[in-house]
Amino acid sequence: MYQESHTRKKQEPGLATQTTAERAATPTATGPTRVVIIGGGFGGVDAAKAFKGHDVQVTLIDKRNYNLFVPLLYQVASSQLSAEHIAEPLRHLFCHQKNVTIIFDEAVDIDEENKQVVLAANAPVSYDYLIIAAGARDSYFGNDQWAEYAWGLKSLEDAHRIQQRMLLNYELAEVTDDPEERKRLLTYVLVGGGPTGVEMAGAIAELSRFTLKKEYHNIDTGDTRIVLLEGLDRIFPAFDPKLSAAAQDALEKLGVEVRTKAMVTSVDATGVEINKEERIEAGLIIWAAGIQGASINQGVADVAELDRGKRIMVTPELNIPGHPEIFVVGDTAHIPGPEGRPLPGVAQVAQQGGRAAARNILLGIKGEAYQPFVYKDYGSMATIGRNRAVADVGGMKLTGYPAWAVWAFIHILRLVNFRNKVYVFWKWMWDYVGYNRSGRIITDYKHDAED
Ligand SMILES: Cc1cc2nc3c(=O)[nH]c(=O)nc-3n(C[C@H](O)[C@H](O)[C@H](O)COP(=O)(O)OP(=O)(O)OC[C@H]3O[C@@H](n4cnc5c(N)ncnc54)[C@H](O)[C@@H]3O)c2cc1C
Secondary structure, three states, X not given: OOOOOOOOOOOOOOOOOOOHHHHOOOOOOOOOEEXXXXXXXXXXXXXXXXXOOOXXXXXXXXXXXXXXXXXXXXXXXXXXXXXXXXXXXXXXXXXXXXXXXXXXXXXXXXXXXXXXXXXXXXXXXEOOEEEEOOOEEEOOOOOHHHHHOEEOOXXXXXXXXXXXXXXXXXXXXXXXXXXXXXXXXXXXXXXXXXXXXXXXXXXHHHHHHHHOOOOOOOOOHHHOEEEEEOOOOOOOOOOOHHHHHHHHHHHHHOOEEEEOOOOEEEEEOOEEEEXXXXXXXXXXXXXXXXXXXXXXXXXXXXXXXXXXXXXXXXXXOOEEOOEEEEEEOHHHEEOEOHHHOEOOOOHHHHHHHHHHHHHHHHHHHOOOOOXXXXXXXXXXXXXXXXXXXXXXXXXXXEEHHXXXXXXXXXXXXXXXXXXXXXXXXXXXXXXXXXXXXXXXXXXXXXXXXXX
């Protein structure tokens, strides 16, 4: 817990000093070992599934009642898919796994002394082992006031807000007499040249250049200005430079302005400032530039070390140094990787980490030594609209249609439920034929509002 009075010392990560006996946590209650998991995302769900058939009582706590397929959020934000196609109720996911209990609540603190997770609305939950898999949130690098105007894309609420703003901007641009205001409304700035920024920029380009083209009679939606800003010297810095160049080329063919070495130095309600020297007036600013660990990480900040991104530093076995009963996986963990760099914040790391933490807990219950987590990188990919993608899979560097086909196949395969797989496949094929986007409904808008 993070009361000021707590004085226990942190231990250095990567400890070689932990013995098997220290690692094995002693269950405090009779009956099955109690494992509590905070977060039903990629890491938490895979961890919970790994306990299937074991004499372990799992409590999965999530502030949402669903598991979200985050990689397709941008398709909800750009009106391609609806929320229910990329989200699955956690209760449905675990309806056949009787040793999993789900609590729909927010974890607000962790009391390591009494081994309890403190919840916002319900009584604390006791654990013998805890897995923190609470994901990440946006980081504005010390400029939290920008969050009001530069919107992140981490949740369905974020996606809905972005989608509504885009649709509204076209409606307002259609009726305004002010050319400068029309230009501003039709300018979208995306901050961050990683997969989220690139995929979103490509999706907005297709929406404006093709789908909406014939629907407005006073404006040409094809004039929408889409600016992608990246502080480094190339987009997709985590990819091979050839794939970065291919992605930039594909974006530019869609009319996206790609600006590298462009640092955002200020954000306000009507635009952004770049490198302290240039201003772009914008009707929508999307923030995809940085992430930090989940807020629940503060709950263990007195016993664990947090890195600069507020992620919890863990041992190679994925537990907090000195706390063999607390594991941390996924985006909220700083997991040591090759050359001292942390493993990337991607779904594969979270899923494999969740399963590895569960394996170690099962070893701990038997009194055996934990095994270090070995991450297997199966490759990375991102799409830039139809027929355009980049993929680095099994040593092969793909671009264009082959990369897009691999991307589409893998994403459909990874959606959690059969109904969603069939729907998304059908919807993508339908959109492929005609650039259709059926989910373009503005809701909850009051015509006397300031907008
Ligand atoms: C827009 C976008 C696109 C992406 N695209 C890709 C991609 O194409 N490929 C890829 O591999 N990765 C992609 N990622 C990254 C990937 O989504 C993450 O690495 C992955 O979701 C991390 O899994 P996780 O389990 O750590 O966290 P999450 O999947 O985010 O799950 C965290 C869960 O914890 C819950 N939670 C948080 N705090 C609390 C609390 N205090 N109490 C209770 N519950 C809590 C949340 O509600 C959530 O359900 C993308 C990310 C984003 C934002």
